[in-house]
Amino acid sequence: MQFRRTALARLDAPEALDIPVRLTRPGGWLVLAGLAAVVASGCLWAFAGTVPRDVTATGVLAVSQPAFPVQSTAAGQLTELLVQPGTGFAAGAPVATVTTGDGTRTTVRAAVAGRATAVLAKPGQFVTNGTTLANAFTVETTDDPLMAVAYVPAERSTEVGVGTEVNLTVRSVPASAFGVLRGTVLFVQHTPDTSTQIAPLLGKELAAEVTRDGPVAKVAVALRASDRTVSGYAWSTWAGPPDRLVSGSLVTATISLPPARPIEMMSP
Known part of the structure; x- marks a missing residue:
């Protein structure tokens, strides 16, 4: 108790x-x-607060007269490709052989003289009339200063300003070893381009890939000059690559955008 x-x-x-x-x-x-x-x-x-932003765009190095595509003039299986990066050819020279559906071997010839910068096809694949086999530049313009032409989604072109910093990853140059090219936006074309309009510069297949999600807008990028590199242009590393750059080389451009407030990025 x-x-x-x-x-x-x-x-x-x-x-x-x-x-x-x-x-x-x-x-x-x-x-x-x-x-x-x-x-x-x-x-x-x-x-x-502010958050840094950027937009990534696919593009190509070009001279005052842009690089041109070497295109197939027949449909069928690509039997032989006679050009490699660096190969020069005259107007009318054979650049490829295509076997058509009835077994006929058709020789594809270059429309103008040039030098190949990138090969976009390989023997054995099927091509159509107009398929880009390689990119090339005209021999007469090889000493002209290079620039980059990139394509951003059209709806984002208004965010890109003239003078904006741009980093360019050249696809044929290992960025881990030699870094990226430095440049600034020269001008922005706010009028959208379609796949057909940019195909002469990028090639039919790449143009279709770039415009897969809608129209794109052209951004011209001036490369920053440097007298300490072999290429003559500034890189994120001291010396850059040991080789000169050529027109027609594909690049991925990372374009800086004005910083945004976090609350704006969370808004729908």
């Missing part, structure tokens, strides 16, 4: 109404204050 006596004693004792009730321990207030500070900092950063 000891338990019953203790319970009765508590019932008979007056309530301690003058003793304050402890709602939380002092350490709990510190935790709450810390959480409040974190939330306040997050809100401040969301409205007053």
Whole structure:
């Protein structure tokens, strides 16, 4: 009956109404204050902070007269490809052989004289009339300064400003070893281009890939000159690659955009 006596004693004792009730321990207030500070900092950063942004675009190095595609003039299986990067050819010279459906071997000839910069097809694959076999540049323009022509989604072209910094990854140059090309936006063509319009520069297949999600806008990029590199242009590394750049080389351009507030990026 000891338990019953203790319970009765508590019932008979007056309530301690003058003793304050402890709602939380002092350490709990510190935790709450810390959480409040974190939330306040997050809100401040969301409205007053900035986040760097960029847009990636596919493009090509070009001279004042852009590179041209070497295209098949027959449909069938590509039996032989006679050009490689660096191969020069005269107007009318054979550049490939295509075997048509009836077994006829058709010689594909170059429309104009040039030098191949990139091969986009390989023997054994099936091609159509107009399929780009290689990219080339006209021999007469090899000493002209290079620039880059890239294509961004048309709806984002208004975000790209003249003078904006651009990093160019040349697909034929290992970026891990030699870095990226430096450049700035020269001009932005806000009028959208279709696959058909950019095919002469990029080739039919790449043009279709670039415009797969919709029209694109042309961005011209001026390459930053440098007298310490073999290429004559500035790279993110000191010396850049040991070879000169050629027109028609494919590039991936990373174009800086104006920074945005985090709250704007979270808005639909």
